[in-house]
Amino acid sequence: MILDLSIGGVLIPGLLVFALIALVATMVVIRFLAATGVTRLFAYRPLVELATFVIIYGLLVQHLPSIGLLP
Numbered sequence: 001m002i003l004d005l006s007i008g009g010v011l012i013p014g015l016l017v018f019a020l021i022a023l024v025a026t027m028v029v030i031r032f033l034a035a036t037g038v039t040r041l042f043a044y045r046p047l048v049e050l051a052t053f054v055i056i057y058g059l060l061v062q063h064l065p066s067i068g069l070l071p
Contacts (some may be wrong), residue, residue: 015061020055029056 004011028051033039042048 019057019059022053022060025056026053052070 003014005014005017020054026049029052030039039045039048
């Protein structure tokens with residue numbers, strides 16, 4: 001179960017925290033792909049960025065609770 005994060009008494013949903021982590025990771029991956037020139041192979045870059053975000057987000061939601069980083 002993904003728990004909420006409490007910061008100063010304000011509850012932040014755990015999935016929102018995962019989304020922010022996935023957004024940062026997506027930016028890093030896309031910059032790496034752009035630096036290596038791989039993004040020139042894609043016809044529609046925004047779709048690749050969205051797909052990268054969805055894949056990273058799905059992996060975070062699926063695997064972080066199972067490895068014990070979240071209760």
